[in-house]
Amino acid sequence: MRRKRFTALVLAAAVFCMTAMSGCAQGQGDKEAKKEITVAINSETGTLDPAGSIALTYLAYSVSALDELLTYDENGEIEYRAAESYEVNEDSALWTFHLREDALWSDGTPVTAADFLNTIRRALDPASGSGYAVYLFPIKNAEAIYNGEMSMDSLGVETPDDHTLIFRLEEPCVYFLDLLRLPVYTPSCEKYADSVDSGWDKNPQTSLSNGPFALEEYVPDQYFVLKKNEAYWNKDAVKLDRITYRFFDDTQAMAAAYETGEVDVATSLPSTVMELYRGKDDLLVTDQIATRYIYFNLNVKPFDDVRVREAFNLAIDREELCRIVGADTEPSYNLVAKYMTDKNTGERFVDGADQPFEENVERARELLAEAGYPNGEGFPALTYKYPTLEMDSDTAQVIKEQLKKNLNIDIELKAQELQANYSSRYAGDFDLCRMNWTADFADPYTYLSMLLSNSTYNCSGIQDAEYDAIVEASGREQDPGVRSDLLHQAEQRAVGEQFYIIPLYAMKSVNLVSPEITGLRQVPASGALEYRYADIG
Amino acid sequence: MPGYTFKRLATGLVSLLVLVTVTFFLVRLIPGSPFQNGGVSGRVVEAVEEEYGLNEALFDQYLTYMGNLVQGDLGVSYQEPGTTVAEIIGRTWPVTVSLGLIALLVAVVLGTGLGILRAVSKRRIVREGIAAGGMLLAGIPNFAAAILLLFVFSVKLGWFPSAGLLTPAHYVLPVLSLALYPTAVISRLMGNTLAVEMGKQYVLFARAKGLGRGRIIFTHALKNAWIPVLNYVGPASAFLLTGSFVVESIYTIPGLGREFVSSITNRDYTLILGLTVFMGTVVIAVNLATDLICAWMDPGMRRSYSDK
Numbered sequence: 001m002r003r004k005r006f007t008a009l010v011l012a013a014a015v016f017c018m019t020a021m022s023g024c025a026q027g028q029g030d031k032e033a034k035k036e037i038t039v040a041i042n043s044e045t046g047t048l049d050p051a052g053s054i055a056l057t058y059l060a061y062s063v064s065a066l067d068e069l070l071t072y073d074e075n076g077e078i079e080y081r082a083a084e085s086y087e088v089n090e091d092s093a094l095w096t097f098h099l100r101e102d103a104l105w106s107d108g109t110p111v112t113a114a115d116f117l118n119t120i121r122r123a124l125d126p127a128s129g130s131g132y133a134v135y136l137f138p139i140k141n142a143e144a145i146y147n148g149e150m151s152m153d154s155l156g157v158e159t160p161d162d163h164t165l166i167f168r169l170e171e172p173c174v175y176f177l178d179l180l181r182l183p184v185y186t187p188s189c190e191k192y193a194d195s196v197d198s199g200w201d202k203n204p205q206t207s208l209s210n211g212p213f214a215l216e217e218y219v220p221d222q223y224f225v226l227k228k229n230e231a232y233w234n235k236d237a238v239k240l241d242r243i244t245y246r247f248f249d250d251t252q253a254m255a256a257a258y259e260t261g262e263v264d265v266a267t268s269l270p271s272t273v274m275e276l277y278r279g280k281d282d283l284l285v286t287d288q289i290a291t292r293y294i295y296f297n298l299n300v301k302p303f304d305d306v307r308v309r310e311a312f313n314l315a316i317d318r319e320e321l322c323r324i325v326g327a328d329t330e331p332s333y334n335l336v337a338k339y340m341t342d343k344n345t346g347e348r349f350v351d352g353a354d355q356p357f358e359e360n361v362e363r364a365r366e367l368l369a370e371a372g373y374p375n376g377e378g379f380p381a382l383t384y385k386y387p388t389l390e391m392d393s394d395t396a397q398v399i400k401e402q403l404k405k406n407l408n409i410d411i412e413l414k415a416q417e418l419q420a421n422y423s424s425r426y427a428g429d430f431d432l433c434r435m436n437w438t439a440d441f442a443d444p445y446t447y448l449s450m451l452l453s454n455s456t457y458n459c460s461g462i463q464d465a466e467y468d469a470i471v472e473a474s475g476r477e478q479d480p481g482v483r484s485d486l487l488h489q490a491e492q493r494a495v496g497e498q499f500y501i502i503p504l505y506a507m508k509s510v511n512l513v514s515p516e517i518t519g520l521r522q523v524p525a526s527g528a529l530e531y532r533y534a535d536i537g
Numbered sequence: 538m539p540g541y542t543f544k545r546l547a548t549g550l551v552s553l554l555v556l557v558t559v560t561f562f563l564v565r566l567i568p569g570s571p572f573q574n575g576g577v578s579g580r581v582v583e584a585v586e587e588e589y590g591l592n593e594a595l596f597d598q599y600l601t602y603m604g605n606l607v608q609g610d611l612g613v614s615y616q617e618p619g620t621t622v623a624e625i626i627g628r629t630w631p632v633t634v635s636l637g638l639i640a641l642l643v644a645v646v647l648g649t650g651l652g653i654l655r656a657v658s659k660r661r662i663v664r665e666g667i668a669a670g671g672m673l674l675a676g677i678p679n680f681a682a683a684i685l686l687l688f689v690f691s692v693k694l695g696w697f698p699s700a701g702l703l704t705p706a707h708y709v710l711p712v713l714s715l716a717l718y719p720t721a722v723i724s725r726l727m728g729n730t731l732a733v734e735m736g737k738q739y740v741l742f743a744r745a746k747g748l749g750r751g752r753i754i755f756t757h758a759l760k761n762a763w764i765p766v767l768n769y770v771g772p773a774s775a776f777l778l779t780g781s782f783v784v785e786s787i788y789t790i791p792g793l794g795r796e797f798v799s800s801i802t803n804r805d806y807t808l809i810l811g812l813t814v815f816m817g818t819v820v821i822a823v824n825l826a827t828d829l830i831c832a833w834m835d836p837g838m839r840r841s842y843s844d845k
Contacts, residue, residue, distance in 0.1 A: 043799060045616060052618065053572065053585075126584035129572055129618065133581055146584070197619030220617075220628060221791030222701060248700065249786045249795060252684075256699040257789075259692045419569030419804055426582075 035536045036242040037517060040254040040263040044221060044247045048207060050183035051122035052196035053129035057224075058183060060245055063523060063530045064226055065209040066187070069097050069116070069165075069180045072442055074524050076343035078177070082111060082187065082210060083165075092172040092478065099163040104231040105189050106214035113159035115187035115210075120157060123184045128196045132184045134456075135440070138176065140168045172476040174483065178441035181525055212238040212532045221247060239519070239535035255512065258282075264514040267529060270390075271326035273510050281515035287339035288509045289527045290438040291332055291447070292395070294502040298461040300382070300431050307371040309499035313357060314364035315406040316399060322505050325394045329505040333357060335451070335495050336444045336487075337437075338506035341524060344480045349444050353488040356496030361406045368407055376408030383412040386434035387421040395434070395504065425459050433459070435501070442525035444487045445475065451494050451501075462500050467493050545828065549821040556817045557606065557810065561599055564809050571615035571804040589615065591806075602810070611814065612807035616800075622811030625796060630815075632702060633785070633792035637777035640712045644719035645770060651720070652727020652766075656735060657754060667724060674721035680783040683714035687787060700789040711788045715781055719773050726766050734758040764834060771827025778823065779816040 039060070046055030050062070067081040083097040103111040120139075123130040124146050137143040140156025156168030169176065179185060192206035200206040202218040209215065212235070213226035223246040228238055246263060248254045251270050258266040277283040296303040296312075303309060318331035332338045334350045342349040365375070373379045384399065386392040396413045403409045411432065416424060425433045437457075439446045448471050450457040453464065470490040477483035494500050509527060513520065516537055521530045572585040586592055590601075605612060611622035655667040677685075690710060691699040697709050734740065735758055743753045785794040793812065800808040 045799075045803065047618065053616070126581070127588040129581075129585045129588075131572075131581055197613070199619045219791075220620075220625075221796065246701065246789075248789050249799070250789070253687075253700055253787055253789055256687055256692050260695060260699050262698055262700055417567075417569075419802065420567065423568035423570070 034242065035240045036244065037240060037264045037514075037531070037534065037536070038244040038246060038262070039531070040248050040257055040266040041245050042247070042268065043249045047196060048201035048215070048218075049122075049128075049193065049196050050186040050188050051119045051128050051130055051193075052201070054131060054183050057247075059526075059528065061215075061224070061226070062183065062186065062211075063528060064213045064243055064532060065211045065215065065229075067103070067211040068186050069099075070177065071181050072178075072343065072524055074341075074522065076341060076346055076524075082116075086177075088176075092174045092176065092476070093169045095167040095169070095176055097165045097167075099165065100233060101163055102233045103210060104233065105191075105208040105210055106229045106231050107208055108231050109189065109191060109208070110162065111187060111210045112162040112190075113165040114162070114190050116165050116185070117157055117159055118190045118193060119184060119186060119188045121152060121155070122188070122193075122196065124152070124155070130184060132182050132440075135179055135182050136184050138169050138171075138173045138179070140170050143170075174475060174477060175441070175443040175445050178443045178445075178525070181441060181523075213240075213243060216242070223247060237533055239533065240531065243531055258512045264517060265529070265531075266512045267509065269510045269512060271328040271510055273512065274327050277512065282512045284511045284513045284520075285328070286509045286511060286522055286529065287527050288438065288507045289337045289340050289442070289525065290436060290507055291335060291337050292329075292391075292434070292436045292504045292507065293332075293335065294384070294399075294504065295425065295430070295433045295435050295460045296500065296502070297428060297431050297433070297459075298500075299428070301380070302371060302373070303431070305371050306498055307367040308373075309502075310357075311364040311367040311371070311407060312403070313499050313502050314360045314367070316402055316502065316504075317359060317406075318505060320402070321395065321398045324398050325391055325505070328508040328510055329391075330508070332503045332506045333495070334491060334503055335501060336447045336491055337439055339527065340439060340442065340444065342444075342484060343442070344484055349487075352484060353492065356492055357499075364407060368409075373409075376410075379407075379409045381410065381412060382431040383414050384432040384434070385414045385416055385421060385424050385430045387418040388415045389418070392434050428459055428461065430459075432502075435459075438527075439525055444491070445471070448474070448487060448490050448494070460500060462494075462498075464493075464498065464500075467498070541832075542829065545825050549825060552821060553814070553817050557603070557814055558599075560810055560813045561602060562595070564804075564806055565595060567801075567804065569804045571806060606814070611811035614800075614805055614808045616803045616805045616808070622808050625808060626793070626811060626815050629791060629793045629796045632790060633794065634778055636702070636708065636711055636715065636790065636792065637774070637779075639708060640715035641719070641770070641774050641777050643712060643716040644723055644773075645766075647716070648720040648723025649727050649766070651724035652762075653731060653754065653759070655724060655728035656731035657750070667728065671721040671725045671728075674717050675725070677717065679714050679718055679781060680787065682717050683711070683784050683787045686710045686714055702788075702790050707788075711784050711790060714784045714788075715777060719770075719777075722769060722773070723766055726769055727762060730762040730765050731758055734762050760834075764831060767827065767831055767834070771823055771830075772820075775820040775823040779819055 041060045042056050044057050046053050046057050048058055048061050069083040070078055070080045073079045082099055082103055084100045085098045087096045099111065099113060105111055120136060122128055123133050124136060124142060126146065133146055141150050141154045144150040145152055145155055158166040187210060189208040192200045192208065194200065204215045204217060207215045209229055212229055212232050214229040215224065216227040217225040223244055226243045228241050229235065232238065251268065254266040255269050255273055257263045274283065274285065296309055298304055322329040322331050330338065333355045336349055338348065338350055340349045342352055345352060368376065384396055386396050393415060400411055400413055403411055424430050437447060437450065449455055451462050451467065452458060452471055453462065453468050467490060470486055470493065474483050474486040474490065477486055495503060511529065517534055519534045521533065523530050570582055570586060572582045590598065614620050614622055614625060651667050655664050658664050687699055687710060690696050698707050701707055740753055740758060743757055779793060782794040782798050785792045786798060797812045800812060
């Protein structure tokens with residue numbers, strides 16, 4: 001009897017394994033008939049509500065599903081999306097947008113100015129948790145409303161009719177158009193999008209989109225599916241029928257899923273993938289509009305001394321650093337992202353001026369001696385805090401080694417969990433701290449404004465009235481050429497004269513894309529891949 | 538027995554209370570905030586924290602939390618506004634349980650089978666082969682096994698998919714990764730105790746009586762040899778039912794373990810606490826059940842409990 005039961009169990013297990021094996025023949029659908037792609041993205045975080053707490057999931061969703069008013073293409077030309085034209089007054093403080101009259105939400109409802117206002121109003125309530133709310137502050141009274149000091153009625157946004165949207169700004173802002181790609185300036189349908197916690201954003205019935213694709217299914221922790229939006233005004237340009245985004249926690253797992261054909265696109269992979277796929281069509285290396293750098297804490301002696309800061313900058317060999325850290329890095333001597341384009345010239349912004357400084361170990365030693373630390377003697381024991389990511393750990397080791405070799409200075413390394421590192425940085429609780437900044441919008445202002453005396457990203461305690469004046473003037477300057485000069489001047493002062501930061505490198509993004517997929521584009525502001533006009537074959 | 542059961546239940550509840558309290562304060566000791574990530578300005582973080590009452594005195598927050606907990610309210614997730622912690626557990630637990638139960642079944646069936654074979658096989662090569670294999674498998678941590686299996690059977694051979702739990706085929710590799718270690722342990726425990734049992738006098742007596750070898754093993758010896766295995770299987774199943782952080786991450790399985798890791802990374806305080814309470818309850822309940830079953834199976838143990 002017992003033996004029979006045991007045999008039955010073994011048999012059951014065997015049958016289970018067989019069904020399991022047969023299951024693997026399925027899954028590979030007929031991609032040609034329906035044009036569908038599967039994209040691997042980093043694990044799920046945040047909401048799909050443009051007014052809510054936004055992270056990777058929204059960014060992946062919005063590039064395919066939502067139309068902002070307008071955006072810039074890779075040549076720096078304006079590409080109108082939800083708007084069809086705009087006007088601006090002389091001092092760039094009053095912006096009027098005319099919305100496309102034929103634009104519809106995915107359920108057929110017209111897209112109106114009120115839908116744009118809907119996102120803005122909700123984002124200005126701190127309970128929404130929008131990290132981008134600060135980018136609404138150029139709008140008249142927005143900051144006061146956010147702080148609860150004024151009522152929503154006083155907001156400087158007007159909607160005289162369904163297809164006109166007017167922004168009245170606190171002061172002139174010449175880079176305002178660049179801000180329009182940010183979530184808080186994207187519409188959310190007034191009919192359903194009522195609050196960040198009602199769940200409308202992940203329910204296909206209520207999560208409407210005004211862009212090329214609309215939400216079809218959302219399975220938390222696993223995947224979400226976007227299908228072509230048949231109500232989209234420009235639907236003839238959209239070739240794919242469906243995009244499935246699958247969540248992965250681990251980049252190795254992502255690469256494995258690409259290898260097995262479970263996904264057609266895998267992004268932000270480790271640099272080792274470059275070696276594995278060298279020479280193959282699958283490998284797509286793109287520029288990230290980001291800079292990795294180190295913050296000095298200016299309140300910690302001797303970093304209040306510009307000579308010490310300069311010595312550190314001159315003593316680091318960035319070429320060597322990048323050779324060790326990985327093939328996906330390239331030395332950077334600027335705060336503004338190396339790969340950011342200057343819309344006036346079409347060239348990289350950083351190439352529009354001389355490199356802010358040259359590495360020079362001899363000079364670095366002299367400077368350190370002048371500052372009172374000949375051959376590093378008497379230099380206090382200072383700590384470099386960085387997150388426990390592989391890239392940052394490798395970087396820290398190299399920098400420690402180089403500072404020891406070139407300046408005879410010992411710095412202590414303290415690896416922190418990522419969140420803990422953010423906390424230390426915001427609290428100013430560090431001597432040296434690793435920083436990474438990915439552009440929010442395609443203008444050098446996104447970088448340079450971080451070092452303003454009153455910026456919340458200024459964690460180093462920089463107080464430089466002259467710098468503030470230059471950067472603020474650049475926000476008002478109408479003439480593109482003059483403005484460009486101001487921006488370069490600001491960067492030179494911060495990076496090449498005052499040495500407020502230690503720029504390290506710019507990064508490439510390593511992606512694997514099935515060679516069958518064509519028509520991929522890159523979002524110029526962030527460097528992320530865009531699938532709107534992608535096709536198969 | 539009722540007295541013993543009651544005492545064990547009370548101990549369980551106290552352990553749970555201590556667990557929640559310690560976790561509540563430990564979680565708050567970790568630097569960071571649920572609303573902070575690299576790009577959010579400090580100003581925004583402060584405003585949102587105030588909105589969620591995270592700026593109140595910590596002890597008051599603790600009292601509020603405990604008050605809600607007693608009423609069965611685990612709160613809402615900070616990362617997924619509008620989703621309650623209970624909903625997240627309700628969605629992730631079935632995934633983990635299905636995986637855990639299958640792995641447990643595989644481990645018990647395979648482990649017991651191999652253990653019996655090891656104890657009674659007349660061939661030295663079988664006995665030593667199983668012993669050596671068991672030693673080797675017990676020595677491989679499950680993350681290494683998971684990566685190895687993934688690489689060989691998914692990436693290289695392409696037999697099984699690598700991520701998710703969409704079809705039965707998706708279960709094979711994660712189940713194997715989870716089952717390897719318990720299989721090895723069970724086969725060793727089973728092998729050792731059964732070998733000892735087989736040398737005992739009652740087995741000799743049964744044999745003298747003329748009973749067949751299979752009959753002796755399955756009706757007499759196995760019942761006694763099961764007790765240490767059961768003592769191991771209880772706590773081990775608690776582990777399998779609360780999810781493996783590593784295996785779930787590697788195979789991108791939407792279960793409790795992966796949710797737990799991401800809740801910590803995101804500093805999603807209510808979710809961390811909710812998952813801790815839930816997993817704590819499962820572990821305590823499974824241990825309690827194991828003890829009660831063992832007591833029921835062994836009259837000697839049963840007596841020693843009722844003496845207390």
